[in-house]
Amino acid sequence: MVNLLIEQYQYTTTPKYNFPHSIQDLQLPQQFIELSLRTLRNIKNGKLFQPYIPTQSENPTTPTLEETTLLFNRSTQPKLKPIPLKPIRDETPIIAVDVSSMKIGETEIGILCAIRAAIVWKQKQQYHYLRLGPFPFHITDENRNEVYHLFRQYSFLEQPTLDYTNTLSLIYAPTRLGSLLERWLQMDIAVQTRNSLILWDGSLTAGTQDFPVAVMSQLLETARSRFNTILAFTKNTRLRLLGHCLTDYIHKCTPPCLLEINGYPMALSNALRLLGNIYVAKLSEGNCSFRLDIDRKLPLEKAVEATGRLMGNDVLLQSYPETLRLAHIYSTFTANEVIGIQRFLARTHRLKIVTKPNVRKLLFGPFGKGPEN
Amino acid sequence: MRLYRKEGNTIQILCFPNERVEKGDYLQVEDPKKEKALLIQVIDVQFANIPGIMEELLRDSTNNSDDINGRDLDPLDVASQITLIQDARLLLCKIRGTIQNGKLSVSSDWLPSRSKSITKKLPTQTLATLLKINEKMPIYVGETKEFSPLKVDVTALDGKLNIVTGKKGTGKSHFSKLLVLSLIDYGAPIVVLDLNGEYTHLGYTSNGKESEHYAKIHVLTPASNFKVMLSQIKLRVMINILIHALNLPGTSAQEFRRIWRFLREHTKLSLHELGEAIRNRQCNHHVKDALFSRYYTLINSGFFTDNPDDAITLEDCFEKIQTGGVLIINLRDTSFVDRQIVVEYLLGKLVEMLSCWKIKAVFLFAEEAHLYLRETYWNDIVTRMRHFGVFTTFVTNQPDTIRENIYRQADNIFLFNFTNEHDLETVSRAAKVDSETVKSIARDLPPQHCLLLGMAVKDFPIVVKVRALDVQTMGQTRLFFT
Numbered sequence: 001m002v003n004l005l006i007e008q009y010q011y012t013t014t015p016k017y018n019f020p021h022s023i024q025d026l027q028l029p030q031q032f033i034e035l036s037l038r039t040l041r042n043i044k045n046g047k048l049f050q051p052y053i054p055t056q057s058e059n060p061t062t063p064t065l066e067e068t069t070l071l072f073n074r075s076t077q078p079k080l081k082p083i084p085l086k087p088i089r090d091e092t093p094i095i096a097v098d099v100s101s102m103k104i105g106e107t108e109i110g111i112l113c114a115i116r117a118a119i120v121w122k123q124k125q126q127y128h129y130l131r132l133g134p135f136p137f138h139i140t141d142e143n144r145n146e147v148y149h150l151f152r153q154y155s156f157l158e159q160p161t162l163d164y165t166n167t168l169s170l171i172y173a174p175t176r177l178g179s180l181l182e183r184w185l186q187m188d189i190a191v192q193t194r195n196s197l198i199l200w201d202g203s204l205t206a207g208t209q210d211f212p213v214a215v216m217s218q219l220l221e222t223a224r225s226r227f228n229t230i231l232a233f234t235k236n237t238r239l240r241l242l243g244h245c246l247t248d249y250i251h252k253c254t255p256p257c258l259l260e261i262n263g264y265p266m267a268l269s270n271a272l273r274l275l276g277n278i279y280v281a282k283l284s285e286g287n288c289s290f291r292l293d294i295d296r297k298l299p300l301e302k303a304v305e306a307t308g309r310l311m312g313n314d315v316l317l318q319s320y321p322e323t324l325r326l327a328h329i330y331s332t333f334t335a336n337e338v339i340g341i342q343r344f345l346a347r348t349h350r351l352k353i354v355t356k357p358n359v360r361k362l363l364f365g366p367f368g369k370g371p372e373n
Numbered sequence: 374m375r376l377y378r379k380e381g382n383t384i385q386i387l388c389f390p391n392e393r394v395e396k397g398d399y400l401q402v403e404d405p406k407k408e409k410a411l412l413i414q415v416i417d418v419q420f421a422n423i424p425g426i427m428e429e430l431l432r433d434s435t436n437n438s439d440d441i442n443g444r445d446l447d448p449l450d451v452a453s454q455i456t457l458i459q460d461a462r463l464l465l466c467k468i469r470g471t472i473q474n475g476k477l478s479v480s481s482d483w484l485p486s487r488s489k490s491i492t493k494k495l496p497t498q499t500l501a502t503l504l505k506i507n508e509k510m511p512i513y514v515g516e517t518k519e520f521s522p523l524k525v526d527v528t529a530l531d532g533k534l535n536i537v538t539g540k541k542g543t544g545k546s547h548f549s550k551l552l553v554l555s556l557i558d559y560g561a562p563i564v565v566l567d568l569n570g571e572y573t574h575l576g577y578t579s580n581g582k583e584s585e586h587y588a589k590i591h592v593l594t595p596a597s598n599f600k601v602m603l604s605q606i607k608l609r610v611m612i613n614i615l616i617h618a619l620n621l622p623g624t625s626a627q628e629f630r631r632i633w634r635f636l637r638e639h640t641k642l643s644l645h646e647l648g649e650a651i652r653n654r655q656c657n658h659h660v661k662d663a664l665f666s667r668y669y670t671l672i673n674s675g676f677f678t679d680n681p682d683d684a685i686t687l688e689d690c691f692e693k694i695q696t697g698g699v700l701i702i703n704l705r706d707t708s709f710v711d712r713q714i715v716v717e718y719l720l721g722k723l724v725e726m727l728s729c730w731k732i733k734a735v736f737l738f739a740e741e742a743h744l745y746l747r748e749t750y751w752n753d754i755v756t757r758m759r760h761f762g763v764f765t766t767f768v769t770n771q772p773d774t775i776r777e778n779i780y781r782q783a784d785n786i787f788l789f790n791f792t793n794e795h796d797l798e799t800v801s802r803a804a805k806v807d808s809e810t811v812k813s814i815a816r817d818l819p820p821q822h823c824l825l826l827g828m829a830v831k832d833f834p835i836v837v838k839v840r841a842l843d844v845q846t847m848g849q850t851r852l853f854f855t
Contacts, residue, residue: 033448033449036449037449114451120441120443126441126442127441127442128441128442128443129441129442129443129444130443130444130445130446131443131444131445131446131447132445132446133446133447133451134447134449134451134452135449136449136451326441329432330432334424334425334426334428334429334432335423335424335425336423336424336425336426336428336429336455336458336459337425337429337455337458339423339424339458340451340452340454340455340456340457340458340459341451341454341455343454343457343458344449344451344453344454344455347454
């Protein structure tokens with residue numbers, strides 16, 4: 001019965017929209033939807049354990065690249081000169097992509113999660129968006145292999161060099177699936193657009209399972225070949241230079257400006273590679289500044305020019321581009337949506353929603369803080 | 374629908390938009406284990422306080438602006454469930470009773486299981502059957518929300534004080550006419566104090582033909598076909614007219630009594646003889662002036678006559694409606710003072726006839742009674758006169774003109790829409806139901822919809838769409854532009 005219900009779903013590939021030029025042909029990978037449906041088939045009539053709903057910051061994610069391994073060499077005295085920026089108004093299309101993943105609950109045999117992506121683009125002073133999902137997944141020990149297979153298939157490599165099977169735990173599955181979708185969308189946008197600015201949420205550091213160097217390099221290469229520029233914004237960087245947070249160095253500078261951090265030796269793990277030049281960007285008045293990664297193979301002038309284009313063609317609030325802000329807003333799950341997805345799963349797969357006891361609360365009462373797991 | 378919480382006698386129920394529930398609906402919360410159900414009534418429908426709803430709405434509000442457009446690709450249609458959550462409703466309900474073994478009781482000293490209970494709508498028709506409100510002598514008042522006919526027992530009006538109230542144009546007079554015609558059908562004698570002449574065509578159908586009730590409807594217009602002779606009037610009634618309607622001072626009233634007794638002893642009670650007697654009376658000239666001025670007011674009212682052919686007696690009129698009928702006292706073109714004279718006479722005469730059992734009882738419909746009823750009569754009507762057999766129905770669009778103690782003693786309140794807070798506050802003081810119910814439901818009642826409160830519905834408030842009547846409407850406001 002459950003299977004029959006799943007078979008009834010009607011899904012289509014993304015229709016054409018008013019994307020800038022060739023992005024109109026953007027299509028959601030059918031395998032992604034099919035994987036979602038297939039994993040849901042594993043749900044037997046049973047219980048959906050209501051999880052402790054973590055806040056966004058508590059949502060278990062794979063450790064980010066920069067914070068764990070990336071350290072700047074402390075021996076060198078920094079000589080940072082701000083690069084002043086000028087806005088360039090030339091109607092360059094700006095495209096931002098962001099993906100959210102959320103654990104929806106647990107079943108007796110696995111976890112339920114949902115992934116949603118949002119692409120926002122600004123063209124001719126008009127914002128547009130395409131929201132993809134939510135796509136619910138039921139990840140179990142049994143179907144993990146199938147998920148790994150998809151990871152391999154969409155690692156954009158003929159012969160993937162990384163072995164996922166031992167490393168993808170169920171806890172990190174939502175984030176990993178989200179990364180997969182994000183990477184795919186980033187690739188598709190890079191392929192389908194020209195002369196555009198593509199904004200990512202994150203950095204251009206590669207070398208992990210979700211951010212293979214080869215994949216990232218190919219992405220950047222594709223973008224470059226189509227005269228696109230990828231700008232990756234990191235909202236909260238913990239990178240430090242001589243003990244100070246990177247963004248501290250730009251506080252005294254007059255915006256709009258960039259601080260180029262490259263040139264300072266860094267200690268990296270063997271696997272990690274910086275594919276972008278790291279800047280600290282303060283693009284407008286306000287207290288905020290961000291780590292900004294721009295393709296290492298682009299000359300400084302081009303990077304500065306791209307940043308100027310961003311300033312000239314997008315709204316900046318606290319130095320953060322509106323397009324990327326909207327992409328984040330459109331992809332993020334609210335608590336209400338989590339309830340809605342739970343209800344969807346409960347209804348379509350006859351799950352009974354059960355509130356799992358919070359062990360911390362049981363043991364420690366009012367002192368039981370933090371996530372249950 | 375799920376039971377969410379209980380506070381005092383208020384129950385909160387969560388429901389989704391596809392579960393159609395409106396204010397006034399009855400729900401039963403069944404507890405399968407206890408084999409009984411809590412009967413609750415929806416008094417307000419709110420949005421459920423969903424976590425994250427503010428973020429949702431803010432995000433969606435950007436979709437509607439001109440600055441951003443786009444669409445969602447949701448192949449699994451998960452969003453439909455999210456929308457459902459967004460639109461989830463919280464029903465505020467009042468506990469009305471318990472249904473157990475097919476019987477309804479007002480007990481509410483138990484609580485159904487929150488996790489196991491099943492909440493579903495209880496059709497009004499089923500409630501009416503449980504309440505047994507339509508068994509003996511049913512009046513078809515209208516349709517329930519489920520479009521089934523609602524009937525109430527006419528005996529719920531017998532010996533009772535009723536109030537029909539609501540703002541202008543909501544259907545009060547229409548409902549009063551419905552009650553009048555229904556009472557006629559059951560053989561009840563009725564008197565209508567018709568301030569605006571709205572009932573004068575009650576005997577005609579909407580296309581102007583005589584209706585089945587035509588023969589039982591008698592319109593009496595003071596100074597026209599409703600005139601009385603002084604000899605028919607008791608001194609007490611006349612003194613009441615002089616003192617209360619015409620403000621005659623006590624000393625002058627005393628002198629009038631002497632004159633009246635003298636004329637009665639000499640069987641000379643007539644307008645002419647009264648005038649002569651005042652003229653020839655040896656008394657203080659101020660008293661004489663006072664008596665003369667009242668005398669001329671009585672004459673000018675046109676309500677009194679010395680011609681036996683012009684005069685009628687209320688006894689004769691009541692004879693006509695003894696087996697069911699209505700006397701409509703058309704006060705439309707009657708001045709304020711004359712109205713008071715007529716009403717004083719009528720009520721005095723009614724009490725007189727009732728006290729000597731000339732008539733068994735009478736249903737009195739009083740439209741905007743504050744415009745002709747003197748202060749002391751209000752209490753008189755709901756206490757003393759009620760015991761004599763005057764069963765009054767007040768019809769008003771100004772609820773504050775009826776005193777609070779009248780509301781408290783009202784057996785039935787037929788409430789139409791009010792939006793004014795002050796009016797709602799006044800009506801909500803009625804002891805028959807909690808004020809929250811009255812305020813919340815009455816505020817949103819559509820035209821021609823009535824909230825029945827009181828004995829007619831055994832204190833279970835029921836909303837009904839009042840049925841149409843095939844009568845000629847006369848209460849509509851005259852318009853200039855159409």
